[in-house]
Amino acid sequence: MNAMAAWWNGDWKRLLGASVSSTYFIYYASTPNDWHFIDYVDLIIHEAGHLVFLPFGEFIHILGGSLFQTIFPLLYVGYFYFKKDLFSSALLLFWVGVNLINVSVYAADAQLMQLPLLGGDSVIHDWNYILGYTHTIQYAPQIASCIYGMGVLLVGVAAIVAMYSSQHRPVAAR
Numbered sequence: 001m002n003a004m005a006a007w008w009n010g011d012w013k014r015l016l017g018a019s020v021s022s023t024y025f026i027y028y029a030s031t032p033n034d035w036h037f038i039d040y041v042d043l044i045i046h047e048a049g050h051l052v053f054l055p056f057g058e059f060i061h062i063l064g065g066s067l068f069q070t071i072f073p074l075l076y077v078g079y080f081y082f083k084k085d086l087f088s089s090a091l092l093l094f095w096v097g098v099n100l101i102n103v104s105v106y107a108a109d110a111q112l113m114q115l116p117l118l119g120g121d122s123v124i125h126d127w128n129y130i131l132g133y134t135h136t137i138q139y140a141p142q143i144a145s146c147i148y149g150m151g152v153l154l155v156g157v158a159a160i161v162a163m164y165s166s167q168h169r170p171v172a173a174r
Contacts, residue, residue: 022158028101110140
């Protein structure tokens with residue numbers, strides 16, 4: 001067995017998938033204010049979150065959109081992690097990261113409220129309400145930056161784990 005074969009215990013398709021995913025999600029993280037194709041899916045999940053959390057009172061109902069947008073892919077990360085499928089878990093961790101980045105854009109808009117919202121001007125701006133309710137609206141830029149930072153961190157971790165797990169899989173998992 002040559003040195004390359006001894007090092008390589010992976011799958012070139014997984015490595016390609018990890019590379020393409022890493023490239024796309026790093027691009028997403030560097031262009032948070034642009035609309036990306038994954039945002040269509042995330043918007044549907046966000047809106048569903050409002051319905052899921054409707055029974056828990058007004059504050060949780062409004063927070064529920066951003067919360068569910070983050071929790072939904074996180075459930076799948078956990079599922080694949082406990083199934084010992086680190087590669088799939090890492091790919092879904094990208095999704096959690098970009099959802100946090102997406103939420104950070106919404107939170108950053110809490111004061112100016114310039115983002116177009118479903119329903120137009122007659123709907124509540126989630127993050128204006130959330131930060132107003134908690135008396136932290138003056139900290140919207142800092143809160144948004146923290147959420148963005150967590151999202152970028154998760155995208156970076158996902159890239160590292162996806163690349164690693166594409167090359168170093170247990171032989172039994174093949």
